[in-house]
Amino acid sequence: MQIVSLPYSINTPVAFQAIADMPAPVWLDSGQPLAPGGRFDIISADPIETLSLAADAEDPFAQLDDLLCELCPQDFDAQLPFSGGAIGYAGYELGMSGNFLPADTRPTGLPAGFFGLYSWALIVDHQLRASHLVFHPACTQHQKRDLVARFTAVRWQTEPRCGKFSLHEPFAHELTEADYCASVEKVLAYIRAGDIYQANFTQRFHAPCEGDALTAYLALRKRAAGPFSAYLDLPQGQLLSLSPERFIRADGGSLQTEPIKGTAPRSADPDTDARAAEALQQSAKDRAENLMIVDLLRNDFGKLCRHGSVRVPRLFELASFANVHHLVSTITGELDDDHSFAELLAACFPGGSITGAPKRRAMQIIRELERSPRGVYCGSVGYISSCGRADTNIAIRTLTVAEGHMTCAAGGGIVADSSPAAEHEECLSKVRLLLETAEQFLA
Numbered sequence: 001m002q003i004v005s006l007p008y009s010i011n012t013p014v015a016f017q018a019i020a021d022m023p024a025p026v027w028l029d030s031g032q033p034l035a036p037g038g039r040f041d042i043i044s045a046d047p048i049e050t051l052s053l054a055a056d057a058e059d060p061f062a063q064l065d066d067l068l069c070e071l072c073p074q075d076f077d078a079q080l081p082f083s084g085g086a087i088g089y090a091g092y093e094l095g096m097s098g099n100f101l102p103a104d105t106r107p108t109g110l111p112a113g114f115f116g117l118y119s120w121a122l123i124v125d126h127q128l129r130a131s132h133l134v135f136h137p138a139c140t141q142h143q144k145r146d147l148v149a150r151f152t153a154v155r156w157q158t159e160p161r162c163g164k165f166s167l168h169e170p171f172a173h174e175l176t177e178a179d180y181c182a183s184v185e186k187v188l189a190y191i192r193a194g195d196i197y198q199a200n201f202t203q204r205f206h207a208p209c210e211g212d213a214l215t216a217y218l219a220l221r222k223r224a225a226g227p228f229s230a231y232l233d234l235p236q237g238q239l240l241s242l243s244p245e246r247f248i249r250a251d252g253g254s255l256q257t258e259p260i261k262g263t264a265p266r267s268a269d270p271d272t273d274a275r276a277a278e279a280l281q282q283s284a285k286d287r288a289e290n291l292m293i294v295d296l297l298r299n300d301f302g303k304l305c306r307h308g309s310v311r312v313p314r315l316f317e318l319a320s321f322a323n324v325h326h327l328v329s330t331i332t333g334e335l336d337d338d339h340s341f342a343e344l345l346a347a348c349f350p351g352g353s354i355t356g357a358p359k360r361r362a363m364q365i366i367r368e369l370e371r372s373p374r375g376v377y378c379g380s381v382g383y384i385s386s387c388g389r390a391d392t393n394i395a396i397r398t399l400t401v402a403e404g405h406m407t408c409a410a411g412g413g414i415v416a417d418s419s420p421a422a423e424h425e426e427c428l429s430k431v432r433l434l435l436e437t438a439e440q441f442l443a
Contacts, residue, residue, distance in 0.1 A: 001074045001083050002144070004133040006151055012041045012124055013160035013218055016231070018150045019045040020214065024116050026087045026232045028383060028391075031225035032126040035244075035321070038227035041124040042082050042383060047116030048138060051086075055093040055112040055373070056103035061346035064090075064384075067117055068342065071138055074386045076252070080123060084136025085385040088115030089232065089239060089395065092374035095350040099360045104367060108375035109402025110237050120147060136386065163212030166443040167406065171205040171435050174371055180427065181420035183369045190365055191416050198292050199356035199365050202411025203427065204372050205435060213238035213401040216438060220399070223437050224322050228393035230381045237402030239376055242434070244321050245328075245394040247351050247380045248344065252388050253335040255301065255344070259293045259353040260394070261413055262286030262327030265429040266320070277318055277325045286327055287316055289413050294329045296352035296359060303347045305333035323433040341390045345380070351394045354378040356413065376400055377409040397434065408434055 009015070016027045022045035030038025051067045053060045067086055074083040090113045093104045119139040124131045133151060135144055175183070180203060187199045209216075217231045217240040226244035246258040264280040267273040280286055294312060301310045314330040335344060355378075356362025377400075382392030399408040410431035412423050 001137065002135040004148060006122070006131040006133060007156060008124070008129045008131045009156040010126070011156050012043070014154055014156065014158060015122055015124070015151065016043050017160055018154050019043065019147070020233065022046045024050065024234055026116065026118070027230065028087065029221070029229035029231060030126060031221070031227050031229045034221065034225035035227050035229070039125065039127045040081050041126070042087070043122040044087060044118040044120060046143070047118050049117040051115045052111045053094060053113030055096070055105045057094065057112065060090065060094045060113055061342045061349070064115055065340055065342040067115060068384060068386070070117055071119070071136060071386045073388070074136060076387050079125065079128065080132065080134060080387070081389050081391065082121050082123060082383055082385040083134055083387040084119050084121070084138065085117070085383060086115045087118050087383045089113060089376055089379055089381040090345065090349065091376045091379040092350050094379065095363070098346050098349060099363055101360065101363055101367070104373050106373045108373050109400050109405065109407060110234065110239065110376055114234055122151060160218060162215045162218065165211035165213065165215040165441050166209065167439060167441050168208040168210070168443055170439055170442065171207045174204040177424050180424045184414055184418065184420040184423050186369055187365060187414040188416070188418065191414070196362050196365065197357045198289060198413050198415045199362040200354045200411055200413050201366065202370060202374065202378065202409050204407055204409045205431065207406050207438070208404055209401060209406040210404065213240065216240065216401070216406070216441060219440065220434060220437050224397065224433050226321065226397060230393070232381070237400060239381065240399040240401070241381050241393065241395050242397040243381070243393040243395055244319065244326065245353065245396055247382070247392040247394045248348065248390070250335065250341050250388070250390040253337065255305065255333045255335055257297050257301070257331050258328055259290070259297055259351065260319070260326045260328050261290035261293050261353055263412065263426055263430065264325045266323055266325065277320065280325050280327060281316065281318055285415060285417055289415050290316055290327050290329055292357045293352045294331060296357045297331050297348070300348040300352065301331060301333040304336055304339045304344050306336050309334035324430060341384050345392070349380070350378055351380065354394060354396065374409065399434065399438070406438060
């Protein structure tokens with residue numbers, strides 16, 4: 001592994017633009033300095049191999065494992081999260097076969113999953129205020145020289161260049177308020193019948209668009225950045241994620257997941273905002289909703305973790321973002337030496353915070369009641385490094401641009417004492433800032 005130091009700058013958008021003309025550029029974005037909690041930006045492009053997955057792919061996470069085997073393992077560096085490896089996403093529908101459900105092959109704009117095998121990365125560490133170009137031995141000398149020249153030429157004090165992006169119409173809601181509430185009532189009927197304790201019900205929003213999706217991402221980032229954000233520019237379209245939620249992080253065999261359950265809208269008035277945060281922390285409904293998912297993820301970790309290693313060090317912590325407050329809990333575990341991170345993804349996918357409990361039955365109800373496939377939304381975006389580290393998000397607050405349309409989605413967890421009208425308002429409060437920001441580009 002070769003490492004080249006570069007000047008540190010918070011201006012990661014111009015760093016990404018330095019390689020945006022290369023094939024399949026990717027930016028795993030900490031959201032700094034706009035979002036709390038993020039540390040690393042990871043930027044790469046021009047993968048040596050790619051894996052595109054269909055919704056009915058056979059054993060998709062085993063195929064991801066096979067892709068990773070194409071790069072030889074690298075030594076562990078205490079300060080570097082990534083030393084070459086896979087970067088991409090697994091969409092929600094890739095979780096069907098692992099939960100013994102039939103494939104959902106309804107069309108989505110982007111593939112059900114996409115991963116590139118990247119032999120280099122620019123890593124910006126906002127904690128240590130350091131930037132490094134990291135090259136796996138698979139990276140060619142020609143590519144190394146080109147990349148050093150590109151990043152050396154970056155004018156760090158300049159604003160990122162913005163191309164033209166436009167929406168042709170406001171976002172269309174997939175469901176009316178009455179339709180949404182009727183579906184929530186059906187979920188509540190399943191809860192009363194004892195089928196499930198909770199289900200996450202969502203809807204989609206669509207608008208025709210054209211132009212440079214990076215311009216839209218940078219505008220969204222300014223208003224709604226999350227610590228697990230990402231921008232992926234793929235042959236089939238673009239993925240724009242402003243996620244506040246981690247799915248699974250691995251540091252060798254040490255694992256951590258941080259599910260979000262429980263939401264309250266922010267207020268511009270500080271006193272009102274503080275009261276909303278306090279009410280969320282004390283809400284019996286939201287704490288119960290969060291605890292159900294903590295138990296589900298403990299069970300998912302327990303499938304492949306060492307016996308007795310799964311712990312819950314933090315419950316119901318408050319996390320505040322631009323438009324909402326959330327409750328976040330933390331579960332840790334130690335992965336058994338006989339299993340890979342890709343196997344763990346398969347065992348835990350999709351994340352329990354966006355399915356419900358019990359997971360398989362909740363997913364059946366989601367398939368019955370939601371009118372369209374989720375695609376990237378509620379899947380996971382992230383990396384798996386050849387040094388044994390990995391980090392992934394839950395792809396909420398996530399938009400896609402494909403086939404001339406921008407699409408996003410939102411929803412919430414339905415439990416026994418949920419109010420359909422309140423759930424509809426929560427859904428809209430989660431997505432409102434994204435829609436308003438994107439609609440600034442209405443032609």
